Amino acid sequence: MMTEEQVIDILKPIQEPFLHKSIVEANSVKEIRVKENYVSLKIAITQANSPEQMQLQQEIVNTLKGAGVESVGLRFEQRQEEGQTQSTSDETKSSDKKTTFIAVASGKGGVGKSTVSVNLATSLAREGKKVGLIDADIYGFSVPDMMGIAERPKVAGEQIFPVERFGVKVISMAFFVEDNAPVIWRGPMLGKMLNNFFNDIEWGDIDYMILDLPPGTGDVALDVHKMLPQSKELIVTTPHPTAAFVAARAGAMALKTDHDVLGVIENMAYFESKKTGEKEYVFGQGGADKLTEELQTEVIGRIPLGQPEMRDDDFAPSVYTADSKIGKIYQDIAKKVIEKVEK
Numbered sequence: 613m614m615t616e617e618q619v620i621d622i623l624k625p626i627q628e629p630f631l632h633k634s635i636v637e638a639n640s641v642k643e644i645r646v647k648e649n650y651v652s653l654k655i656a657i658t659q660a661n662s663p664e665q666m667q668l669q670q671e672i673v674n675t676l677k678g679a680g681v682e683s684v685g686l687r688f689e690q691r692q693e694e695g696q697t698q699s700t701s702d703e704t705k706s707s708d709k710k711t712t713f714i715a716v717a718s719g720k721g722g723v724g725k726s727t728v729s730v731n732l733a734t735s736l737a738r739e740g741k742k743v744g745l746i747d748a749d750i751y752g753f754s755v756p757d758m759m760g761i762a763e764r765p766k767v768a769g770e771q772i773f774p775v776e777r778f779g780v781k782v783i784s785m786a787f788f789v790e791d792n793a794p795v796i797w798r799g800p801m802l803g804k805m806l807n808n809f810f811n812d813i814e815w816g817d818i819d820y821m822i823l824d825l826p827p828g829t830g831d832v833a834l835d836v837h838k839m840l841p842q843s844k845e846l847i848v849t850t851p852h853p854t855a856a857f858v859a860a861r862a863g864a865m866a867l868k869t870d871h872d873v874l875g876v877i878e879n880m881a882y883f884e885s886k887k888t889g890e891k892e893y894v895f896g897q898g899g900a901d902k903l904t905e906e907l908q909t910e911v912i913g914r915i916p917l918g919q920p921e922m923r924d925d926d927f928a929p930s931v932y933t934a935d936s937k938i939g940k941i942y943q944d945i946a947k948k949v950i951e952k953v954e955k
């Protein structure tokens with residue numbers, strides 16, 4: 613049987629991922645228990661529930677097993693400044709109390725719901741918020757491509773860690789299907805999958821959880837409403853009166869299920885000439901105003917037509933940079949959302 617001192621010796625070469633010194637030297641090993649061929653450890657890490665924690669976990673397990681330990685039990689906790697530690701083992705999931713859920717909905721496809729979800733999430737993160745984004749558009753998931761996400765979530769045992777991009781933690785159905793195969797699921801399966809997105813992912817602390825809903829008022833939208841009675845709704849429409857008319861149905865569903873409608877975002881609201889600054893209302897005018905009247909809410913922002921700049925160094929085809937004109941409009945939208953939620 614191994615002694616505690618021997619375990620410490622074995623752990624010495626392993627680095628604390630954030631402090632760049634050994635976990636032993638950094639006093640990260642808080643508890644050691646050895647019972648026959650079983651070693652149980654409690655480790656304090658600078659950033660609990662991070663991908664680094666997962667790598668450290670693997671390294672510790674592999675190292676101990678390499679030294680002949682048969683089974684390893686590991687618990688992590690958040691490292692505290694004053695040498696005090698607080699267990700986070702029960703807090704790995706997002707704590708619902710603090711998290712504001714915002715479902716982004718539209719009456720029909722193609723109005724820019726996913727583009728708005730992605731840019732709202734990124735802008736909230738730019739405001740310093742902890743943001744999660746669930747691509748709940750499980751039939752037509754597009755968020756990873758839009759944000760230029762190539763990697764897949766890290767998995768450790770039963771834990772799944774969302775992929776982080778521009779400070780936003782992202783989970784999409786795209787991560788779980790092979791080769792972009794279409795998802796053909798029936799209603800009950802969809803609800804189950806959404807449930808998994810909420811409960812089986814290690815979100816950590818989240819201030820704002822954005823949900824990119826499928827277009828329309830189908831099963832998934834309804835499931836989200838049932839599952840998250842507290843979620844707030846943001847409705848995306850184009851300025852065309854017909855689009856707004858269809859969007860009103862999505863809004864009506866939110867209201868019927870007692871959900872708070874935060875407001876309306878009018879996307880593709882106008883085209884602004886770079887030369888003259890003149891605005892052309894390509895898709896008509898008045899749709900969002902009509903919708904807000906109907907839903908007794910307000911227009912949170914109007915986004916003109918325009919594609920994000922293409923950047924080779926940080927490819928994300930649908931994310932507007934912070935200093936671009938549309939990026940700034942999204943920043944104002946994020947500020948307004950924060951003000952409305954936190955006032």
Ligand SMILES: Nc1ncnc2c1ncn2[C@@H]1O[C@H](COP(=O)(O)OP(=O)(O)OP(=O)(O)O)[C@@H](O)[C@H]1O
Binds near residue numbers: 720722880917919
């Ligand atoms: N303001 C805009 N200016 C120019 N193009 C835009 C704008 N907003 C969105 N688009 C483009 O319109 C297309 C549809 O956008 P997006 O996928 O976000 O819509 P959606 O409502 O989520 O669609 P679906 O419901 O089919 O997933 C995309 O190609 C997107 O790049």
